[in-house]
Amino acid sequence: MKRIYILIVLCVAAFGLKAQSPEQESIKAKNIYVSFDFVKHLVFPVQVSDIEVGEKELISAERVEEAPHVVRLCAQSEDFEKETNVTVVCIDGSVYTYHVKYIANGLVDPSPNIYEDNGKWEHNDYQADVSDMHMAEFFFPSDIIYGTQGNEMSFALQSYNNQLKVSTAKDAVENSNLFVIDKNMNTYSIVIRRNETSVFTYNYDDKREYTAHIDVNSEVMDKCLQELRTKKRNIYSVGEVKNKFELSMSNLYVHEDFMFFIFDLKNKSYIDYDIEFVKCFQRDIKKSKNAIQQETTIDPIYTKDFETKIKGKSGNRLVLGFNKFTIPDNKIFEIELYEKGGGRHMKLAVENKYIIRAEPLFEK
Numbered sequence: 001m002k003r004i005y006i007l008i009v010l011c012v013a014a015f016g017l018k019a020q021s022p023e024q025e026s027i028k029a030k031n032i033y034v035s036f037d038f039v040k041h042l043v044f045p046v047q048v049s050d051i052e053v054g055e056k057e058l059i060s061a062e063r064v065e066e067a068p069h070v071v072r073l074c075a076q077s078e079d080f081e082k083e084t085n086v087t088v089v090c091i092d093g094s095v096y097t098y099h100v101k102y103i104a105n106g107l108v109d110p111s112p113n114i115y116e117d118n119g120k121w122e123h124n125d126y127q128a129d130v131s132d133m134h135m136a137e138f139f140f141p142s143d144i145i146y147g148t149q150g151n152e153m154s155f156a157l158q159s160y161n162n163q164l165k166v167s168t169a170k171d172a173v174e175n176s177n178l179f180v181i182d183k184n185m186n187t188y189s190i191v192i193r194r195n196e197t198s199v200f201t202y203n204y205d206d207k208r209e210y211t212a213h214i215d216v217n218s219e220v221m222d223k224c225l226q227e228l229r230t231k232k233r234n235i236y237s238v239g240e241v242k243n244k245f246e247l248s249m250s251n252l253y254v255h256e257d258f259m260f261f262i263f264d265l266k267n268k269s270y271i272d273y274d275i276e277f278v279k280c281f282q283r284d285i286k287k288s289k290n291a292i293q294q295e296t297t298i299d300p301i302y303t304k305d306f307e308t309k310i311k312g313k314s315g316n317r318l319v320l321g322f323n324k325f326t327i328p329d330n331k332i333f334e335i336e337l338y339e340k341g342g343g344r345h346m347k348l349a350v351e352n353k354y355i356i357r358a359e360p361l362f363e364k
Helices: 002-020 218-228
Strands: 030-034 040-043 048-053 059-063 070-075 084-090 095-102 123-130 136-139 144-149 155-160 163-168 175-182 187-194 201-203 239-242 245-255 258-267 273-284 295-297 302-304 314-323 331-339 346-351
Touching (some): 030 070, 048 070, 155 175, 163 175, 218 245, 245 346, 273 314
Parallel strands (some): 136 201
Antiparallel strands (some): 040 070, 048 084, 059 070, 136 163, 144 175, 239 245, 245 258, 258 314, 273 295, 273 331, 302 314
16 A cells, blocks of 8 residues: 555656646747848847857858847858758747758749848838949948948948948949948848949938038137136046056036047056057946946047047046936946057947936037
8 A cells, every 4th residue: 555655746747747847848940041242231129149050151140240139140051952041039038940942043032131120120122223334322320330242342332421432343243232220220221233224322311401411610620629628627537447558537527519538548558558449338237247248339529639549648638528418317328448559459438327427619
């Protein structure tokens, strides 16, 4: 009787364990296509954290750093017959997986780009003719942060504010595409065809008063700069010193629609500091070591007094002008300074409480 009781207990326990076991579930994959002369983009609702490609000799997939919720997908081999796959993981834990095939020349791709954002951003599709006898120019409603072409050997791109210039090689392929992201994260997918066209300027109109965006009025900025030079340092609590190099914020002023951040750079070593680039972001305040931060690039509209070399035992002042902004209290404004060919990368975080205390540049 005792043995029967033990057997019943074991059976009940085994059933309980089996009932609690997770079920295997397949994540359904979408079929998508690539071709050698076209570039495909995958747009997700949140930032991408991981990308995995099945066969890297057939396709490449990389996150667009200017828009980290977008993945650029390209064919690495022409006319491949095998099928491969790509899996994308986003910071909210969502997973997207795709079967990737090559689409033969002459066939129409049913999904030139993949939009998984459920209408979070505006997506636009166009066609345009280009000629190797002219420079084609495209004007967009907002300034461009990212632009790429399907075939880099056939088409070269230059961007300036909201303008994209496209030059065409004489032996260019007949058909390719462009993909553009503006500062509002809206996208423009443009199929381009090499043709003897008389039209070589395209304006994607949003009823704006002016077609081209030009830099801010230099006379106004020069007046502001002259006034900034008369100001003494009034901020002493925001700075970082690392590897005998100091980056600190000394002033913050506002004038009409502009804000001016003034940073002091001090090289306390005998080794010259060559600046490779400066980047500015709005980022989440990191709550824990493993937390993933979301970030948005904030580009300055004006830079002045900016020397790319800070000699040993010397310093300089960096003035960055922005369209005025504030940030939520759970975020920070961060400036990053990268040393060319070196390891003295600097990061400086500015909280919103400093930004809202910005003083007027000109006394009323």
